[in-house]
Amino acid sequence: AQRVxxxxxxxxxxxxxxxxxxxNYSYSGSPELFWYVQxxxxxxxxxxxxxxxxxIKGFTADLNKGETSFHLKKPFAQEEDSAMYYCALRRGSxxxxxxxxxxxxxxxxxP
Amino acid sequence: xxxxxxxxxxLVTQMGNDKSIKCEQNLGHDTMYWYKQDSKKxxxxxxxxxxxxxxxxxxxxxxxxxxxxxxAHLNLHINSLELGDSAVYFCASTDxxxxxxxxxxxxTRLTVV
Numbered sequence: 466a467q468r469v470x471x472x473x474x475x476x477x478x479x480x481x482x483x484x485x486x487x488x489n490y491s492y493s494g495s496p497e498l499f500w501y502v503q504x505x506x507x508x509x510x511x512x513x514x515x516x517x518x519x520x521i522k523g524f525t526a527d528l529n530k531g532e533t534s535f536h537l538k539k540p541f542a543q544e545e546d547s548a549m550y551y552c553a554l555r556r557g558s559x560x561x562x563x564x565x566x567x568x569x570x571x572x573x574x575x576p
Numbered sequence: 577x578x579x580x581x582x583x584x585x586x587l588v589t590q591m592g593n594d595k596s597i598k599c600e601q602n603l604g605h606d607t608m609y610w611y612k613q614d615s616k617k618x619x620x621x622x623x624x625x626x627x628x629x630x631x632x633x634x635x636x637x638x639x640x641x642x643x644x645x646x647x648a649h650l651n652l653h654i655n656s657l658e659l660g661d662s663a664v665y666f667c668a669s670t671d672x673x674x675x676x677x678x679x680x681x682x683x684t685r686l687t688v689v
Binding site for chain 2: 497499507508509510511514549551555561562563564565566568569571
């Protein structure tokens with residue numbers, strides 16, 4: 466069965482500190498991995514896709530198939546990064562678009 | 577110009593009532609979804625429709641019944657509401673399941689008292 470695990474419920478850092486939000490997955494095939502962000506009481510927004518290998522708002526994430534991880538990183542956290550972050554997996558062969566989400570990690574960036 | 581809109585935004589109702597949440601998308605997408613975000617912020621898919629046809633039906637009590645009158649609309653009807661149904665319900669849509677096109681609504685916060 467496919468599963469996404471985000472071990473930290475809450476991550477609290479000071480402004481300017483590096484951030485790493487952990488995500489591990491279990492899936493035997495070729496997954497597609499994503500990071501979604503939800504600012505306070507707003508809709509979920511796509512932040513990153515592993516396929517595009519992009520950097521958005523200073524965040525990057527690398528898919529490590531050996532460790533089955535897709536950790537989200539940012540070298541210098543900003544207060545506006547405070548939000549809920551969800552790691553999500555989609556089966557590579559799926560055309561239903563079903564996303565399997567991790568439990569979410571709340572990032573709190575203190576001034 | 578809202579892409580995926582849900583109504584109502586907030587819904588407070590008593591146990592045992594029947595209620596509906598509506599979702600509409602103006603993106604021309606062919607696939608729509610309902611996700612539930614519980615009190616612990618855990619987000620899980622409930623249903624998916626593609627061109628008015630049910631394609632995903634997770635283990636959800638049959639008190640929940642989705643209805644898609646056309647591919648731009650996916651409504652969620654809940655019978656005999658229970659306290660445990662309190663959650664935020666998110667509608668989403670995609671174009672042929674493509675991840676890049678995944679767009680979420682702003683959510684409906686349902687509180688059952």
